[in-house]
Amino acid sequence: MQIFAAIKRRRHYTGGHKKLKKIVSFFFVLCTLIAIFSVVTPAAQRTVTVYNWGQYIGTGEDDTIDVIAEFEAKTGIKVNYITYDSNETLWTKLEMGGSNYDVIIPSDYMIGRLIANDMLEKINFDNVPNYANIPDAYKNLDYDPNNEYSVPYNVGMVGLIYNKTMVEGEPTSWNIMWDSKYADDILTFNNPRDAFGIAQFLLGLDINSNDTADWDKAAAKLTEQNAVLQARVNDEVFNKMEQGNAAVAAYYAGDYLTMAEVNPDLGFVYPDEGVNIFVDSVCVPKGGQNYDAAMMYINFLLEPEVALANAEYIRYASPNTAVIDNDEYSLKGNEYLYPAKEDMPKCEYFHDLPEDVRSYYESLWDKVLVSD
Numbered sequence: 001m002q003i004f005a006a007i008k009r010r011r012h013y014t015g016g017h018k019k020l021k022k023i024v025s026f027f028f029v030l031c032t033l034i035a036i037f038s039v040v041t042p043a044a045q046r047t048v049t050v051y052n053w054g055q056y057i058g059t060g061e062d063d064t065i066d067v068i069a070e071f072e073a074k075t076g077i078k079v080n081y082i083t084y085d086s087n088e089t090l091w092t093k094l095e096m097g098g099s100n101y102d103v104i105i106p107s108d109y110m111i112g113r114l115i116a117n118d119m120l121e122k123i124n125f126d127n128v129p130n131y132a133n134i135p136d137a138y139k140n141l142d143y144d145p146n147n148e149y150s151v152p153y154n155v156g157m158v159g160l161i162y163n164k165t166m167v168e169g170e171p172t173s174w175n176i177m178w179d180s181k182y183a184d185d186i187l188t189f190n191n192p193r194d195a196f197g198i199a200q201f202l203l204g205l206d207i208n209s210n211d212t213a214d215w216d217k218a219a220a221k222l223t224e225q226n227a228v229l230q231a232r233v234n235d236e237v238f239n240k241m242e243q244g245n246a247a248v249a250a251y252y253a254g255d256y257l258t259m260a261e262v263n264p265d266l267g268f269v270y271p272d273e274g275v276n277i278f279v280d281s282v283c284v285p286k287g288g289q290n291y292d293a294a295m296m297y298i299n300f301l302l303e304p305e306v307a308l309a310n311a312e313y314i315r316y317a318s319p320n321t322a323v324i325d326n327d328e329y330s331l332k333g334n335e336y337l338y339p340a341k342e343d344m345p346k347c348e349y350f351h352d353l354p355e356d357v358r359s360y361y362e363s364l365w366d367k368v369l370v371s372d
Contacts, residue, residue, distance in 0.1 A: 048293040049080040051090065051101040053280070054235045055258075056083075056154075058306075058313040065309035071300050077293050085234040086191040094119055094285055102288035103297055108279045109193070111150050112143035112352035120149045121284040127295040130302030138279060138319040142351055150281035151298055152319035154254070154310075157347055158194065158276045159336070161237075161256045165265050166247040174202040174271045176248055178221075183228040185247035187240060190232035192365035193350055194276065195222060198250055201273040208351045212360050219364040226372045241266060253336045254316035268336055270345035277347035279319065 060066030068079045082101075084090050087110040093099050094114070106114065114120045125131055131151060138152040162171055166185065177186055177198065189195045199218040200207045206214060230246055238255070240246045242262040256268040282301060284294045300306055304322035311318040312330060317337040323329055324338075331337055339345070353361075 046076070046290060046293055047078045047080050048102045048290050048297050049082065049100060049288070050103045050297065051082050051084060051093070051099070052103075052105045054083040054085060055238075056105065056280075056314055057081075058309040061313065064312055065306060067301070067306055067309060070306070071297060074300075075293075075296060077296065079297070087193070088191050097287065099285075100287055100289055101285050102290045102294040104283050104285050105153055105280050106283060107350070108141065108143040108281070109350035109352045111281055111283060114283065114285070115144065115149055116352060119286055121286055121288070121291065122148045123151060123284065123298070124291075124295055127292070128299045128302070130299050133302050133304070133307070133320045133322045135319070135321055141279065142349065143279075144281070150283050151302070152279050152281050153301065154280045154314060154316040155319050156252045156254050156278055156280075156316045156337075157270065157345065158197070158250060158278075159253050159256065159268055159270045159345075161241055161249045161251055161259065162267050162269070163241070163244060163247050163263075163265055164267050165244070167267075170267065171248070171269055172272050174198055174250075174273050177202075177250060178225050178228060180228055182247045184230045186225075186229050187231055187233050187237055187246045187249035187251075188225070188229060189250060190234050192362060194250070195232070195368075196361060196365070197276050197350065199225075201271070201275065204273070207276065207348055208353065210354060210357050212357070215357070215361045215364055219361075219368055222368045223371050226368070229372075232369075252316070254314060257315040257331070257334070257336065270339075270347075272346075274346035274348060277349055279349075280316075 058065055058067040060069065068081055071077065072079055084093070087107050090104060090106055091110060091113065111120070128151065134152055138155070139147050144150045160171055160174070160176070167176070167182070176182065177188060188198065196215070196218050197207045199221040200209070200214070203217055203221060205218060209215065231240070233240065233249070237249050237251050238259060241249055241259050244263060244265065253268065256266065260266045282298050284291065288294060301310070302320060304326070307318060307320040307323050308326060308329060311323045315331065318324055324332070326332065335343065
């Protein structure tokens, strides 16, 4: 089985009155030039460093908006754009310090952890007027109950992607991820929280349990799964499923829509046992050097045209009413992104867990990987 992982000098003057006059004149001209240059190109010297998930922003494909290029053109602020492949990778980078990111986009439970560890700046909502586009359904959630640190970016759910030419019928349960019939054709997450979540749903366990015995049971189930796995993946899942190199994969609904455009043989279901629902939100980590530019960037992401371009490209559910209510939105009412109330799967949010529980399941995860 493979495991994949996916930057004034001060002048001193002593001289006569005439010489002083010349120097004053020189300084007047110099200051005027500096002032003019600053007015013409103030933002050309500014940068905002964004740390985001891979393939998680509109690139201008299919005649939509290239979000980064558009922001740079409108503001003159250069975007230094860096990607990561999991919340845990993001956490490690921030915990190590010295990263100086200005904008990050973690998931709900990770936001809760960052808040608890005093690692986020509060959002100045006076400078984010487009926050008015976020409905109440995505406010006062568990991870940021007072709406101080985060602005919703995307919403999604985990489900099961399967190749209809390789799988018999439509799967309804997570147990297919352990089915020896599909040995070496099964892909699962290469991060502990998502991987444990699937095992916990299958076993009927609380995905936010503080009981170590529950985590032991889930770890045993994951160890059992090693015998049938082809690989643990993050973004590598795209090529594998698009090229028909695996039969089933646990991944996000929005990404299924992207893969299905390439490979129409792919299907998608929400397993009966339940799924993780998540909100990825824009935050500002402490240590950043460009807070005002970060506010401009966040507000820009909420612009109706920009949010629509992102929604069309990323293909996750949007929390932005300017997108949800837009009749030109090609995914409006999509059955996987916006299921009807009667079709909504059983779903739960991940919550941040106490440090001792987190350390415990991370140690179990290491053992699961070693047992491959």
